[in-house]
Structure formats: C-alpha cells, structure tokens
Amino acid sequence: MPKDISDTGLSVVYEAENSSPIIDIVFVHGLQGHPSKTWTYHKKEKKKSFIHRMFQKLLKATTHPEDNGTQFKPVFWPADLLPNNCPDSRILTFGYDSKVTKYNASEINQNSIFVHSKDLLGELHRGRERDPKRRLMFVAHSLGGIVVKEMLARSSSSVEGGLRNIVESTAMVVFLGTPHRGSQHVAALGEVVRSVVSSLGMKTTPVILDALGLKTTDLVRAQEDFSMLWHKYDFRVKTFQEGLTLAKLGKKVVPDYSSSIGDAREYAETMQANHIGMCRYSGPNDPNYCKIAGALQSIYLSIPSLKAIEASLDRRIQLTKSVLSTTSTNEPPHVVNGSKVNEACLRSLWFPTIDRRLQSLGSPAEKTCAWLFDHKLYKDWFNGTGRHESYGLLWLKGKPGAGKSTLMKEAFHQAAREQAESNYSTAAFFFNAKGDELEHSSLGLFKSLLYQLLPGDKQGLEFFHKMWDEKNKFVKRDIGEEWAAWAESELESFLEWVLLIQTKKRIIFIDALDECDEPQIRLMAYFWRRLTRGAYLKGIDLNVCISSRHFPTITLSDCPEIFVEQHNSDDIETYVDCKFELAFATKRPQWELLKKNILQKSAGVFLWVVLVVEDVLRSWDDGNEMPYLNQRAMDLPEELETLFSNIFSKLEPNARELTVKFFQWAILATKPLRLYEWRHILAFIRQPTLKSLREWRQSNSFIESDEQLEKQIRTISRGLVEVKRVYVGDSQEEGIEAISNHAGAGSLDLEHGDSRIVQVIHESVREFFLRNNGFFMLDPGLRSNPIGNGHLSIMETCLDYLNIRELNALVQAR
Structure with missing residues (x-):
C-alpha cells in the first residue's frame, strides 16, 4: 500500500510527469472502506497447517534477503495499472472516516454519508484551482456512489462558479455495485442498503441507518437528483454489477435491479467477483480490470478531440464578444447586472437540451467509421468536387440501429477538428424523438444551428441583434427573465438568409431526420434541398449531410445516398474482435464459431451486435456454457424490443x-x-x-x-x-x-x-x-x-x- 495516502481527504497517487494532465480520475470508497485498501488486490493463500507454517518460518530464517523478490506484491491498481491506460492523467483517491462499527442508540456519528459529499466537493474545489476546467471522472464503489451523486447535486445547486464547475467538468461516473433503487420485490431501497451495511459486519437498526443518512427517502431523492443531473450535463455513466454472491450472506449484496439505474442510456456490465472483490484486480490481464479500464480509456482517448472542439467554441465566444462590443445601436446599450442587453439576443436561441443527444452518444469503437471518410460520395461531398451533381447535399440512410448517429457524430467531430486550419465553419443538430419538444422539432434545429453559426458571422449577428431588439423593444425585462419567444417561421427565414449571404464555406450535419416531428420531416428534407441548390446557383459553398432511417420514404432529386448497412460489416467484425480479445486471453474454436454466427446474423444492424455481444459475455461470466450462449444470441434484446415498439407508437x-x-x-x-x-x-x-x-x-x-x-x-x-x-x-x-x-x-x-x-x-x-x-x-x-x-x-x-x-x-x- 502506498505510504503517502492519507486516510481522509484527497491524495494524488499518480500524475503525468512530462505533460499537463488532461483529466482527473477520482476514486471514492464506500462504508468501512479505505482510500487505498479498497482498491488493492492481495493474493489469496490457502490456510496452512501448523507444521507447514513452522517449516516456512524456518525456511525464511535461512533464506537470503535477495531471494524474497519472487513474493507476490499487492496491486494498488489506480497507481500500478491505470497509468498505463491513461498516461496523461492525474489519479486521486478520496478518503473519509467511515468506520462506524461502534454504533448504538446512544452513540451516533454526526458525519453522515451526505456530509462526506460536502467534504469531497470542497476538496475537489481546492485541489483543482490551477486547472478548474480539467475534465473529471469518478470511480465509486458501493455506497461511495451515493457520496458522488450527492456531491454532484451540491455542485450543481451552488451559486459559486468554482464549486459548480465540478459537475460541469464531469465527463464520466463509474459505479461499482452502488445501490440506486428498490424494486417491486423489495419494500424499499433502504432494505438494499441494509444488506450492504450488514455485509460489513455492522448493526442495521433504523437508528444507525438514519444516522448514516441512509433513509429510503434520502436515497430516493439522491437518485432522482442524479437522474436530472445526467440529463442536464450529459456526462457518461457506466455501471458494473457484482456477478458472485458473498459467502457469509449467501446472496449478492446489491441485487442487479438495485445496481442498475434503469435509464435507457445506461450500459451495464457484470464483474465476475463478489461485492468486495469487484474493485480489486490482480493485473492488466485480469478480465474485470480490462472491462473497467476499457470504459475509462474510452473517455480518456476522447478528451483531445473534445478540447479541440471546446477551443473552437472559445474562439467563437471571443469573436462574439468582439462583435458585440463594436455593434452600434441608435441608443446606448442597456446594462443589467454588468452585462449588455446585446448579448441576450444569442442567449434567446439557447435551450438546456440543445446538444443532449450529441453528448449522449458514445465514442465509436476503435478502428471503426474510417470507411465513411474513404467513401467516394462522402469525399466528393466534403471536398466539393461533386457539387455539380449533388448541389451540396448528401443523405446517409440505414436500418434502425445501423450506427448512423455514431457515424454522424464522428463526421462532425472530424470536421470541427479541422475547421481551425481550414476556411470553413461547421454546425450540427441531432434530432431526438425521446427528448423534449425542441429536440424533435424544426424550431429546435433552427435555434441550435443559428446559436452555433452566428458567433463566427459578424454581419449575421448584427442583423440578428436588430431583429431581437425590435422584437423586444416594447418589452421591459431583466436579463434572465423570459423574453419574447421566436417563431419557427422567423428563424427559418433568417437561417436561410444567413446561409445564402455569406461566401464562406459551411458544413452542416443533421442527424436522425426521421425523429423530427412527423409532419415536418418531408418539409425539412425539401427545405435543405432547396437551400443547397440555391446556394450552388449563387456560387456559395454550402454542404449539408442528412442521416435517417429508410422510412419515411422521401425522394429528392440529385441527392446521392449512402446506405450504411452495405458498408459497416468490417466495423462490426472489428467491434466483435475487440470485445472478444478483451474478454478472453486465448482464442477457442467455439468462440470463433459464435463470432461467425453473430456476424452472419448481423445484417448491418450494429446495435443488435452490441447488445448480443454484451449479453453473451455477461452470460459467460455468469458461468454458462456455449450452447446457452448460442441460444442467447438468438433472443431479442430488450432494448431492440423497445426500439421496435417506439417505431409503431x-x-x-x-x-x-x-x-x-x-x-x-x-x-x-x-x-x-x-x-x-x-x-x-x-x-x-x-x-x-x-x-x-x-x-x-x-x-x-x-x-x-x-x-x-x-x-x-x-x-x-x-x-x-x-x-x-x-x-x-x-x-x-x-x-x-x-x-x-x-x-x-x-x-x-x-x-x-x-x-x-x-x-x-x-x-x-x-x-x-x-x-x-x-x-x-x-x-x-x-x-x-x-x-x-x-x-x-x-x-x-x-x-x-x-x-x-x-x-x-x-x-x-x-
């Protein structure tokens, strides 16, 4: 165990030496845990007889010190393993006094689990002053997950920008056996938590649970608050569930229904370990470590591209401020709380879920998506060499679950990374049928695209300010209060004017057009066909890429189409290979046969492959044999059943x-x-x-x-x-x-x-x-x-x- 780790507070266990860390990874233990012991693997040894132990002592006494180097060393994986996967990071553990074995009715520890969350927030604020915008990931075991959830809720509700920055910088939360909810089979969530506490050898009277802050009402509130934060800030959430029972309880400490959040965006996996062992790993090839390291590394690898996009957005914001500062009006600018009213015109376009769908999409699997950028139709569209044939419009079509949205996100991110060195601007909107009203309407699309494009368009921003000023001339409102709402027709006409008045190249991505409100889908398709054709005739370089399912059927003239399921077979095979290689140290013929069956039945539906592979790996870790796995590969995953039901809704x-x-x-x-x-x-x-x-x-x-x-x-x-x-x-x-x-x-x-x-x-x-x-x-x-x-x-x-x-x-x- 590292000697410089404090029992309480934050301790840095690793920090990149040759470069500035790009992310902080924070580990939070649960009750009766420890900032290093919770995460440390010790090799298990069978109990030896008295004679054997005496012989070992005698042997040790006669052995030279240099011969002891072969003994197994404990593995503190946050410092010993994780830096190999996330080298440019800073890794920290958080400790708090959670030893509560002396509880009784008269002795009550005043530091409940929710008070610890306040301490964690304060420690993070102080420990990140040099780089407060650095991305954050949390790894929480057991009830430590409740500490993290409550800390994020406190951060979000804080009026102090430095404290609120914690939740705004959060990129991912990983839960290891955290009880989130109860079920119809359990009276309340508190009963699940009672099981966790009892597994630690503690008494579980109502007085003790209340003192810990583990009343059912508090736990349910914490979960509801966390779900709201997840929707608001769009960080990633990864859930790991225990696969083995705890011997002294004879059951899982946290049942699967409780360790699952129950959100459609959740991606849960099973650890082949009990509740205590699921956070300790023997080495880099430990299958359980490969799972959690893969999840953390996926976010870690996406940080550079996210920082490039953020830098681009920062440049847009600075440009907006300079434009606003030079914008002339007939009257002197009003000042409310130190901000010019001019800036409110842009804020009138923003809405809380403006990029929720985009942020909720996971990163593509390694070595996938490249086929799109090599496709002749896409290259001709992007480079403009085929504009005389397509007039700047390209349509990606595919079956439900073919991977269209992931492709569109990757295409947008690649264009955003390159726009700093190229003379063009880019924007994207991802329709979301399950989101709020603006997420699946034309109005939401118009507001989002204008919000992204106007900061880089001085002429357009000046004109938009005049429109906004005229609209609110007779309405006296303070900044922060609701202003006169924009009508869809107003923004549609203005967006058309913006896109047809500038000669600067623009690249726009519109994902999931089929998830737009049904009466508007056809109108949207015709709008973009008319707009791109009009731009071509005026000599304006406007490139628009749309994606959708094959239904509804809409015919557009001179619009090239790429069918995703005809090109993603290599990506699907790459994904299956990567997953199988992570899970199995050696290849077996039966796995090759299972892989072959999965690929043959995939038919270009990437989502089906992802769900089936995950289910197969989980079933294998649960101790099932190959005939059962083959049968599971034939069953319909629950997520697909929901998808099909929504299609007919x-x-x-x-x-x-x-x-x-x-x-x-x-x-x-x-x-x-x-x-x-x-x-x-x-x-x-x-x-x-x-x-x-x-x-x-x-x-x-x-x-x-x-x-x-x-x-x-x-x-x-x-x-x-x-x-x-x-x-x-x-x-x-x-x-x-x-x-x-x-x-x-x-x-x-x-x-x-x-x-x-x-x-x-x-x-x-x-x-x-x-x-x-x-x-x-x-x-x-x-x-x-x-x-x-x-x-x-x-x-x-x-x-x-x-x-x-x-x-x-x-x-x-x-």
Missing part, C-alpha cells in the same frame, strides 16, 4: 389493421415472397374486398411500377421490411426457389420485380412478432393466439382471391 389507428395483415404475411409466410407477389397481396388485404382483377386495376390503390410498390412496402412496415435484390437461385438465401415457372423468373436483372424478394430487415424483427408480442402491440385483440389468428387471416385473403370473377370464369371453362 405513432401509427395512426386507421392504419393498424392494414399493418397487422401486412406483417402476418411478411412474418408467417413459409418462404420469402417475391415483389410481384406483394402487388397482389397488398391489393387483397385492404378493405373493401375486391371482386375482380378488373376492379383492382381500375381502383386508386392499383400499383403499376415496382418502384412505387417498394415505397409502399417501406411505408406500411415503417422501414422494418425491405426489398432485397438477389439472383434467383442464390444459395445464400433460405427459402428462395432455385427454379420458378413464373415468366421472367430466371432474369438476372436485379431491378426486375421477379428477381427481388421482400423480407424483414433483420431476424430480430421476426423475433419481435413471433415471441415478443409484436402482433399484440399492434392489435390487443390478438393477445391469446396471434400466430393462429395470423394464419387464419392469410387463409381468408387467399379465399377472397380465389373468389374473384376471373378465376370463377376459368374454373367454369374447364
């Missing part, structure tokens, strides 16, 4: 019947059906039932072209069913007949309807309907027997088809 009630019948055919058919067959299916699953083919051909619902038919299939299925171009007889496609008697079936024209099949975009979609109540979600009346009812529906449609007049005439003729 906005489905109009009058469209549900058609959607149900559509998926009954798509899921329950014995083989993939061809595109030309779907032309008839879509006609006869609609109401009212057709009486003849002639009636169908004369109806408004008749679809003549394959292109329009494909669009309709994509619309009805919300993008979960695709038309795949394959050669007839392709052996890789199960269920496709090698020979068909249908005319033209042997055609090698991949655009021909007879040579294309209609199928779900991924097998997880089929699982969603067959085993996870997908049909019930669309029609609650199908709860009891959705599969049987589906086959009956298909039979009824076939009977309706057999009953058309043309077939009756054919039968009578025979």
